Amino acid sequence: MAQINPYINFNGNAEEAFHFYKSVFGGEFTKIVRFKDLISPEFSIPDSEANKIMHIALPIGNNVLIANDVPESMGKVNENENRSKIAISAESKEEADKLYNGLSTGGQIEMPISDSPWGSYFGMFRDKYGIEWTVEFVQKYD
Numbered sequence: 001m002a003q004i005n006p007y008i009n010f011n012g013n014a015e016e017a018f019h020f021y022k023s024v025f026g027g028e029f030t031k032i033v034r035f036k037d038l039i040s041p042e043f044s045i046p047d048s049e050a051n052k053i054m055h056i057a058l059p060i061g062n063n064v065l066i067a068n069d070v071p072e073s074m075g076k077v078n079e080n081e082n083r084s085k086i087a088i089s090a091e092s093k094e095e096a097d098k099l100y101n102g103l104s105t106g107g108q109i110e111m112p113i114s115d116s117p118w119g120s121y122f123g124m125f126r127d128k129y130g131i132e133w134t135v136e137f138v139q140k141y142d
Contacts, residue, residue: 006086008067008131014053017129018067022058024102030057030064035071045071085124085132093121096137103127103135 010017018029036050052069059065065086090096100113106128113123113135121137 005064005066008065009070010053010067010129012052012069012072013129014056014067014069017127017131018053018056018058018065020127020129021065021103024099025058025060027059030059032056035069046073048072085134087134087136090121090135090137093137096121096123096135100125100135103133 008014008017015032022029032053033055034050035045035052035054038054039045039050049069049071052071053067055066055068057064057066088096088099090099096113100123104123104125104127108126109123110126110132111122111124113121116122116136119138121139122134123136124132124134126132
């Protein structure tokens with residue numbers, strides 16, 4: 001079956017954001033590629049962007065969160081646009097609280113985490129990097 005892995009564009013702070021995400025989710029980066037790693041006669045990059053992230057990946061469960069910095073020459077990413085949300089399905093209420101509280105630190109709460117009208121434990125926020133997230137725990141009954 002196909003796997004969906006969110007890919008996020010940043011305005012020069014992808015590495016900072018991913019260290020923050022790593023502090024919440026744990027794990028290790030599988031890959032970090034900087035623009036300077038790709039410099040060649042066919043691909044030049046200004047010194048000011050050489051250390052920015054071309055590709056970074058953090059495995060989370062069976063998925064991978066991926067991102068890059070958008071070079072200034074390509075224009076700015078509108079961090080306040082209505083982006084798609086990254087949805088997290090937690091395995092417990094405790095995990096949902098930990099992820100919600102960790103990722104929303106310094107961000108903007110859109111919906112506090114609590115029991116939802118549709119029967120799950122749910123919360124929604126925009127993190128301090130402008131990325132929108134939902135965290136949900138659905139109790140499974142056998």
